[in-house]
Amino acid sequence: MSIEQIINQIYPVPETSAQKLKQLVEEITLPKGRILFEVDKISRNVYFLKKGIVRAYLFQHDTEVTFWFGREGDTIISMKNYVDNKPGYENIELLEDCDLYRIKTSDLRKLFAEDIHIANWGRRFAETELIKVEERLISRQFSMAADRYQELITHNPDLVQRVQLCHIASYLGITQVSLSRIRSKIR
Amino acid sequence: MSIEQIINQIYPVPETSAQKLKQLVEEITLPKGRILFEVDKISRNVYFLKKGIVRAYLFQHDTEVTFWFGREGDTIISMKNYVDNKPGYENIELLEDCDLYRIKTSDLRKLFAEDIHIANWGRRFAETELIKVEERLISRQFSMAADRYQELITHNPDLVQRVQLCHIASYLGITQVSLSRIRSKIR
DNA sequence: TATATTATTTATCCTATGTTAATTTTTAGG
């Protein structure tokens, strides 16, 4: 997935603005297992995922809680970091070798301040991400784990192939044992 | 809470931009029980809550699910509506008589397109809302209802005073009966 | 290929929360 595609899929911007963004972007490849963002640290970067898959997680009562998966075309960002310039609360780990586009948060902020199209692009990005998170919050609020798993494999069949079940279970808010139980009932 | 305060608390903007926003705002009072946004309908407005309290809810398996409370200073918005111009998935109901600032979404969109400060103000609004939702999603993912209730009464003691327990229970993702049980154990 | 490691499943038992229904408390109207 090209950087132009990723940019315009978030929100179409005029060619000149897209160019400004592109100029700041650096392409890198990192290996599976690499931690891209770390709890309590400030990262100076934002990434767009060209190829691969990643997860965001944190610890709650000594248990890893995966709360997001990022895939081709997704923006990888630590929100607390990006928005408030404060240490993030999550780790983000590469689950496969990944091709990434990297851009410095500070450069992005400069563009927000000087290019209205990019400011609106950034606005739109946050807005669509917000809707996604809200929908997930709602779905989890009143459906059972089994239903949520069904929904996951319908909407994201590839996830289950590419990601360890322990991460899927955590993402669904249940234990791995419980997920195994659910899976065995389906087959 | 004045409209200037509300605007600048979201993200400070230069006086001239704040003026542009202010000019579009109309102040209204509506009675308890009024539905401000309705499922599957498009609203042309965004509101800022001067005084009062509201909730956003939807139906899931014939059960009301409250997923957000808005209070003094909060922005009342149907995200799907505001972002995509599509029918929203939620109802928003006034739980008390409310004083509101109303602004037309179309007017706001015009300002986003022509004033970079306001575009960045809108960006910032979405970003901070995003962090709030993300934190709630995470908190719900791996803490028990009793803990979540404790957290609620610590951080938002007034909510429990002002809002019916059935709504609180739904917000916590449990039944009212279960919340009663939790409350009785605490006392 | 054999072995060690890691991931997944299965089994058992237990607890938090759901469901339904009855009871008590609170609120709103006459």
Next chain:
DNA sequence: CCTAAAAATTAACATAGGATAAATAATATA
């Protein structure tokens, strides 16, 4: 102040999902 309606609590029972441990399967490494 009294009554009807609405909200909250309590009780009894059912179930989804957690915890632990053991067994199996998959993966990586020598």
